[in-house]
Amino acid sequence: MNVKLYxxxxxxxxxxxxxxxxxxxxxxxxxxxEDATILNAPQKIAITTDSFTVNPIFFKGGDIGKLSIxxxxxxxxxxxxxxxxxSMGFILEEGLSFEELEKIVISIKNELNKNNVKLVxxxxxxxxxxxxxxxxxxxxxxxxxxxxxxSSSNLKEGDVLIVSGVIxxxxxxxxxxxxxxxxxxxxxxxxxxxxxxxxxxEGIEIHAMRDLTRGGLAxxxxxxxxxxxxxxxxxxxxxxxxxxxxxLCEVLGIEPYSLACEGRILIATTPxxxxxxLDILKSHKLGEKASxxxxxxxxxxxxxxxxxxxxxxxxLEEAPGEMLPRIC
Amino acid sequence: MNVKLYxxxxxxxxxxxxxxxxxxxxxxxxxxxEDATILNAPQKIAITTDSFTVNPIFFKGGDIGKLSIxxxxxxxxxxxxxxxxxSMGFILEEGLSFEELEKIVISIKNELNKNNVKLVxxxxxxxxxxxxxxxxxxxxxxxxxxxxxxSSSNLKEGDVLIVSGVIxxxxxxxxxxxxxxxxxxxxxxxxxxxxxxxxxxEGIEIHAMRDLTRGGLAxxxxxxxxxxxxxxxxxxxxxxxxxxxxxLCEVLGIEPYSLACEGRILIATTPxxxxxxLDILKSHKLGEKASxxxxxxxxxxxxxxxxxxxxxxxxLEEAPGEMLPRIC
Numbered sequence: 001m002n003v004k005l006y007x008x009x010x011x012x013x014x015x016x017x018x019x020x021x022x023x024x025x026x027x028x029x030x031x032x033x034e035d036a037t038i039l040n041a042p043q044k045i046a047i048t049t050d051s052f053t054v055n056p057i058f059f060k061g062g063d064i065g066k067l068s069i070x071x072x073x074x075x076x077x078x079x080x081x082x083x084x085x086x087s088m089g090f091i092l093e094e095g096l097s098f099e100e101l102e103k104i105v106i107s108i109k110n111e112l113n114k115n116n117v118k119l120v121x122x123x124x125x126x127x128x129x130x131x132x133x134x135x136x137x138x139x140x141x142x143x144x145x146x147x148x149x150x151s152s153s154n155l156k157e158g159d160v161l162i163v164s165g166v167i168x169x170x171x172x173x174x175x176x177x178x179x180x181x182x183x184x185x186x187x188x189x190x191x192x193x194x195x196x197x198x199x200x201x202e203g204i205e206i207h208a209m210r211d212l213t214r215g216g217l218a219x220x221x222x223x224x225x226x227x228x229x230x231x232x233x234x235x236x237x238x239x240x241x242x243x244x245x246x247x248l249c250e251v252l253g254i255e256p257y258s259l260a261c262e263g264r265i266l267i268a269t270t271p272x273x274x275x276x277x278l279d280i281l282k283s284h285k286l287g288e289k290a291s292x293x294x295x296x297x298x299x300x301x302x303x304x305x306x307x308x309x310x311x312x313x314x315x316l317e318e319a320p321g322e323m324l325p326r327i328c
Numbered sequence: 329m330n331v332k333l334y335x336x337x338x339x340x341x342x343x344x345x346x347x348x349x350x351x352x353x354x355x356x357x358x359x360x361x362e363d364a365t366i367l368n369a370p371q372k373i374a375i376t377t378d379s380f381t382v383n384p385i386f387f388k389g390g391d392i393g394k395l396s397i398x399x400x401x402x403x404x405x406x407x408x409x410x411x412x413x414x415s416m417g418f419i420l421e422e423g424l425s426f427e428e429l430e431k432i433v434i435s436i437k438n439e440l441n442k443n444n445v446k447l448v449x450x451x452x453x454x455x456x457x458x459x460x461x462x463x464x465x466x467x468x469x470x471x472x473x474x475x476x477x478x479s480s481s482n483l484k485e486g487d488v489l490i491v492s493g494v495i496x497x498x499x500x501x502x503x504x505x506x507x508x509x510x511x512x513x514x515x516x517x518x519x520x521x522x523x524x525x526x527x528x529x530e531g532i533e534i535h536a537m538r539d540l541t542r543g544g545l546a547x548x549x550x551x552x553x554x555x556x557x558x559x560x561x562x563x564x565x566x567x568x569x570x571x572x573x574x575x576l577c578e579v580l581g582i583e584p585y586s587l588a589c590e591g592r593i594l595i596a597t598t599p600x601x602x603x604x605x606l607d608i609l610k611s612h613k614l615g616e617k618a619s620x621x622x623x624x625x626x627x628x629x630x631x632x633x634x635x636x637x638x639x640x641x642x643x644l645e646e647a648p649g650e651m652l653p654r655i656c
Contacts, residue, residue, distance in 0.1 A: 005653050010542025010588075011550070011646040033555065034480060035403035035538060036376035038473055041369040048364035049415035049449045049468060053459070075363035087377035089417075089466040121377045121468070127654060131381070131461045138417040138466035140377060140449070145366055152362060210363060214338025222339070227361065260338075318339040325333050326455060 001098040008092070008126025018124060021102050022090075025109040030085075030118045037120045039085065042144040046081035048072055049140040055326040057104070057134055060173045061186025064137060065107030067262060070191040071328060072139035073115055074211040077196045078265055080150045081143030086112065087121035089138040094129045104135065115191050117141075147200040154207040155228035159296040160274035162267045164195065164281050165289045166240040167217050171259030172248050174327055179252075185244045190263030195284040199267070199277055206277075208268040211261070213328055215319045218257040218304070220266050222318045225302040234294030234316070235307045257306075258319035260327045268296065329426040336420070336454025346452060349430050350418075353437040358413075358446045365448045367413065370472040374409035376400055377468040383654040385432070385462055388501045389514025392465060393435030395590060398519040399656060400467035401443055402539040405524045406593055408478045409471030414440065415449035417466040422457045432463065443519050445469075475528040482535040483556035487624040488602035490595045492523065492609050493617045494568040495545050499587030500576050502655055507580075513572045518591030523612040527595070527605055534605075536596040539589070541656055543647045546585040546632070548594050550646045553630040562622030562644070563635045585634075586647030588655045596624065 007017040023031075030037060052068040062070075073083045088108070092101070112119060169188040176183035192211065199206060208228070210220045217239070225232050241256050249256045263286060269277050274292060281287030297305075306316040335345040351359075358365060380396040390398075401411045416436070420429070440447060497516040504511035520539065527534060536556070538548045545567070553560050569584050577584045591614060597605050602620060609615030625633075634644040 008542075008653060009647055011547045011586075014542075034407055036374040036407040036409060036469075036471070038372060038374050038407065038409070038476065041371060041373040043369060043371075044366060045369040046364040046366050047413065047415060047449050047470070049417050049466070050451045051417035051419050051453045051466060053419060053453050053455050079362055079364040079366065081364060081366070085375065087375060087468045089377050089379035089468075091379050091381060091464060121375050123378045123466075125379045125381050125654075127381050127461070130458070131654075132464070133455070133459045136419060136460070136464070138377070138379060138451075138468075140415045140417075140466075140468035141364075142375070142470075143364070148366065214336075214342075219339045258339075319337055325336060326453075326459075 003092045003094060003096045003126055005094050005126055005128060021098065021105055022122065025105045026119050028118050030120045039120060044145040046076050046079050046143045046145050048075040050075060052137045052328055053326050054328050055133060056177055059177055059187055062189035063104055063107050064135060065104035066111045067189050067328060068137040068139045069108055069111035070189055070262060072141040073191040073193055076141050076143035077193045078209040078211050080147035080200055081145045083115060083117045083141055083143045083193055085118055085120045085142040087140045088119060089123045091132050091136045092124065092126045093132045093134050094126060096134055111191060115193060150206050150209050152208050152210060152223050153227040155224050155230050155268045155296050156207060157296055157299050158271055159207055159268040160271055160292055161234065161294045162274065162277055163291055163293050164265045164287045166242050167212060167261055167264055168241060168245045168256040168259030170262040171216060171324060171327055172245040175324055176248055183244050183248060185242055188261050188263035190286055192263060192265060192286060195286045198280050204273050204276055205270045206267060210266050212264045212266055213260050213262060216258045216260050217266065218316055218318050221304045221316065224268060225304050229302055230299045231297040231303045232294060233297050233305045233307060236309045238291050238293045240289045240291050257316060262328065331420045331422060331424045331454055333422050333454055333456060349426065349433055350450065353433045354447050356446050358448045367448060372473040374404050374407050374471045374473050376403040377466065378403060380465045380656055381654050382656050383461060384505055387505055387515055390517035391432055391435050392463060393432035394439045395517050395656060396465040396467045397436055397439035398517055398590060400469040401519040401521055404469050404471035405521045406537040406539050408475035408528055409473045411443055411445045411469055411471045411521055413446055413448045413470040415468045416447060417451045419460050419464045420452065420454045421460045421462050422454060424462055439519060443521060478534050478537050480536050480538065480551050481555040483552050483558050483596045483624050484535060485624055485627050486599055487535055487596040488599055488620055489562065489622045490602065490605055491619055491621050492593045492615045494570050495540060495589055495592055496569060496573045496584040496587030498590040499544065499652060499655055500573040503652055504576055511572050511576060513570055516589050516591035518614055520591060520593060520614060523609065523614045526608050532601050532604055533598045534595060538594050540592045540594055541588050541590060544586045544588050545594065546644055546646050549632045549644065552596060553632050557630055558627045559625040559631045560622060561625050561633045561635060564637045566619050566621045568617045568619050585644060590656065
């Protein structure tokens with residue numbers, strides 16, 4: 001069986017598709033059959049939205065379903081908010097197999113359950129063959145704000161920069177699969193709330209926190225630098241990168257700093273709290289390889305510098321243009 | 329100028345596109361530059377999501393931008409919730425002209441402003457040419473619940489059914505433009521909160537309310553009938569339809585009852601309140617042609633009947649399969 005145009009008509013066939021694949025796995029007590037769902041909300045909420053167009057839709061370590069949950073969850077988590085509710089919009093290409101669709105929906109279910117997050121609204125459209133590439137998903141998410149004041153414009157002179165693990169695995173896996181290379185690593189795609197939660201407790205000062213998605217570490221560093229108008233220096237030797245990622249970068253002549261991650265964060269904290277944050281990260285499976293990679297030099301003008309392993313200091317470029325479309 | 333792949337890279341070029349087209353028109357005090365936006369929420373919220381893939385993206389009486397706001401607003405309004413906040417995810421095709429994109433963004437701005445609704449989160453992706461058709465938009469919306477208990481499973485024996493205006497104009501306009509026919513009407517695409525708000529006041533019993541989108545009046549009647557397990561009878565002569573819509577239906581051999589609207593609702597209310605509701609609707613510009621079109625016969629088994637203008641009673645079919653993909 002595969003998805004037909006008539007599955008998008010809004011009538012009986014649409015209800016069949018929704019019952020047999022979507023509701024079968026995703027039904028919960030909050031998801032209504034009406035045009036909107038009514039919920040109790042915490043007083044202070046965080047809200048985010050993200051569209052996922054990743055190609056290929058199945059990759060080592062994940063698929064577009066898992067990614068569409070983890071990506072939205074992480075955008076809330078790095079703003080100090082506990083993920084609670086999700087809405088999802090699916091755009092399906094005529095001809096997509098039910099088998100592939102169900103695999104994706106099961107990934108969504110597993111990732112939602114792992115995070116105890118409820119899908120509360122959903123929408124499905126079918127477009128004719130060639131009008132979308134297999135499946136695109138939009139995820140919007142609502143969370144309860146636990147800690148306020150985390151912002152990319154809050155970096156201060158002296159702040160310490162910490163990355164939560166090895167970088168670039170997601171981008172490297174996607175790139176390798178598209179080029180038909182074997183690569184002996186998985187995408188880092190993961191929901192990070194459980195790792196981030198203990199960092200938000202009272203007494204720890206977090207100035208900025210971001211997940212390293214499109215544009216990777218380099219782009220996030222530039223956003224921190226520009227939004228806070230500060231100069232940043234990072235040290236190459238302290239940045240955790242796995243051999244297969246370095247190898248692929250050498251073959252393709254690219255830098256790992258611009259490769260996307262989907263389960264890594266960059267944190268700016270005070271020198272006083274840096275080791276506390278590092279210890280908390282390292283105590284979680286997803287933060288085992290966390291590392292202090294640099295600091296904020298001064299608050300004069302935005303610049304990002306890299307001290308190479310040879311001891312030279314050079315300007316760190318953002319990813320120039322679109323290195324790799326459809327990474328997420 | 330047109331959209332290039334590098335506008336989706338997440339780095340400088342993405343920020344340029346966002347600043348020059350999106351923020352230029354849509355920036356407001358709530359829309360943050362972070363991964364998520366923090367907001368005060370009412371205690372009881374309604375949430376909805378919808379993806380828009382309409383073809384053509386510009387049509388008589390609207391465009392995909394206006395539609396993506398009105399559609400999401402209406403899904404909240406018919407659940408008794410006042411629209412407050414929106415998130416939007418844009419998927420752009422490489423090559424889309426800046427001019428077309430800006431026209432769409434201006435439509436979005438106008439429709440948001442008209443409803444005093446704030447865009448609070450947004451995301452933009454660019455995919456290679458041929459991987460999406462020009463532009464798809466996902467809209468998610470949050471509203472404050474004003475009246476609870478409105479549900480398609482709440483219809484009772486004796487309930488009166490009211491439609492808020494002429495049906496099928498949106499579907500007819502889209503169909504005509506795709507077939508290259510001239511048609512002398514506009515789409516009914518409109519945000520309905522202002523028309524619906526006064527119906528929600530205390531003392532008026534609204535059992536069910538839906539906007540008539542995909543699948544049109546026929547599909548909504550079937551949903552009411554099935555979800556409440558009731559038999560419904562509507563009368564052809566009382567259903568407002570404009571001449572050009574009837575004409576197009578005759579030429580194409582289709583029924584107007586399955587044509588989509590994007591600014592019409594169906595209400596089920598008590599016989600006691602039916603005239604009050606009708607008067608309130610008629611006092612608003614968008615409800616001038618509101619009409620009582622039928623009633624709930626009994627609560628035995630789900631069925632929808634149409635009494636034709638010749639006095640015959642026949643079963644009213646739902647739209648069979650996908651009559652017209654990408655209507656919204």
